[in-house]
Amino acid sequence: MYKIKQHKLKVALCMAVQINFINNKRKRSIWVKKWMEDRNKYGHMPLLKELRQDYPSDFKNYLRMDFDTFNILLELISPIISKQNTKMRESISAEERLAATLRYLATGRSYEDLKFSTGISPSSLCYIIPETCKAIYQVLKETYLKLPKTKDDWCQVASDFKNQWQFINCGGALDGKHIRIVPPPHSGAQYYNYKNFYSIVLLALVNANYEFIYIDVGKNGRHSDGGILEYTEFYDKLTKGQLHLPNNDETEKHLNYVFLGDEAFSLHENFLKPYPQRDLSLENRVFNYRLSRARNVVENTFGLLAARFRVLHTAIHITDPQNITYVVLAICALHNFLIRRTTSYAPLRSFDHEDLATHELQMGEWRNSSTELTSLRTSTQKNVTINAKSNREKYKQYFNLEGKVPWQLDMIKKGKA
Template sequence: MALVNSNYEFIFVDVGKNGRLSDGGVIESTEFYHKLMNGQLNLPDNSFTDNNLNFVFLGDDAFPLQEHFLKPYPQRDLSYENRIFNYRLSRARNVSENAFGLIAARFRILHVPIHMRYPENISYVVLAICSLHNFLRKRDTSYSTSASFDQENMATRELQLGEWRKNTAEMTNLRSFRRTATTAAKDNRNNYRDFFNSDGSVDWQDEMLAKGKA
């Protein structure tokens, strides 16, 4: 379980949870989640944004909707405005998928079961890979280029797949985690939806929806 910033770098990594847990179950057992729920992450106040929006983390449908954690609207009976939100969220979340894809393409040990005399040391191998990835992202221009990652072609409005996808197996889908969201969490998602459909809109989002991107 990891958090990724906009530069494809890992800013929090938790390794070693039981694989039988759902992804929502994994995140609930992390120090990050406990601090998020207890208001201990020192997130900036809403007043730091022009539209008084919450500072949030982004996830997919496998995770619970929270006041500071956004996930997509359910696919059933989506309104146009909700489709815009899902597209914008998916576009931002693509950063984390590309970060995971790149380390899988560069560090081939992640393609096979890791056999070690002391299984607990496997966690250190994964953490070392994430640290090396961050170091190389900052210091080695040959480690990754703009072509390494998925990009939207602004001329054709088409998605150009990153080079890492040619060198790694398809990533496993996350297992969903179902929990009833609070009214505050739903209102926060609606506020972002309204923002993406008004002041925060981008000129290509309607074209991308017309091409079936959300």
């Protein structure tokens, strides 16, 4: 009997608390502010219409793409992000959702700030933007962001590196960057990295044309060295022989098919990294120069990405880590989409490029950006196999003899390598 009375008392107390909460809850004076309800008048859509008609270059600067490209993207994602109107109000159109999302990616402005140009409340933006980013990634990934699947695909990647950077058997340049975030609630030090800020890691493989061919996003910043590669699907497939790379009897000079990394990554039979900088011989300096010259594509790709999508200059303030991942995935997919569809997104001057007469490197415009993404920490070399060391020695011999380029010694003498 005593237990029954005690239970009834608890129920009564809970009901009293709920009633008190309802009574004290702030009553909404209006459902939506008048100027937001009239966003077609006060928002940025009328401005975008004006820019499209009379100032196309400003339209492109506002959304990072021209109107025709915007329409193509809108057509692709509209079936996913369009919502039904209700008797209460009209839904926010797919065009408005995409425009708001692209403006967020281009500027990194807060939702509270973005509401004044879009006419959309911060509470709506907080689910519209991640949802649209997810849709962008979903519709673009199969065409514009996919890992080569056959030997012929890998051979095409290698052919581009040979033609443009005189590096044979190369399947791409690998690098990783920290993406600054506001830590999710209750995450503690999980995302706190050795640079003393919170981040997730973007690991990317880039081809000779400055396009992402593989990305891994979302590992927390606490894992801040090149060992993070070992936890990716790419590395798992590589070690299991599931990437379908060309065999040595199908590669030039019968050398291992390789990927290029910097000091943050461990030496591997299929990964090349520079020799340590101390006490370098001339032959080692030549190898380092040739590797660095080809690997520069990934540094330029990250640089252009941050210059075009300035949300990467801020700490991304989204509470759900999965939604942060979709923002970064969307940016990478948009980069590939734009670099293939329009030359204005990434003209030659955007990237570092060689003077054809002197072969000296001319700095790309992206380096004028005030902020660069933070690189991964240099890893400690451990358990390097004899085959991995032997593979690097074979490439060093090739670049110093049969595969040398006429200007490499001049670059080293001038201190350019």
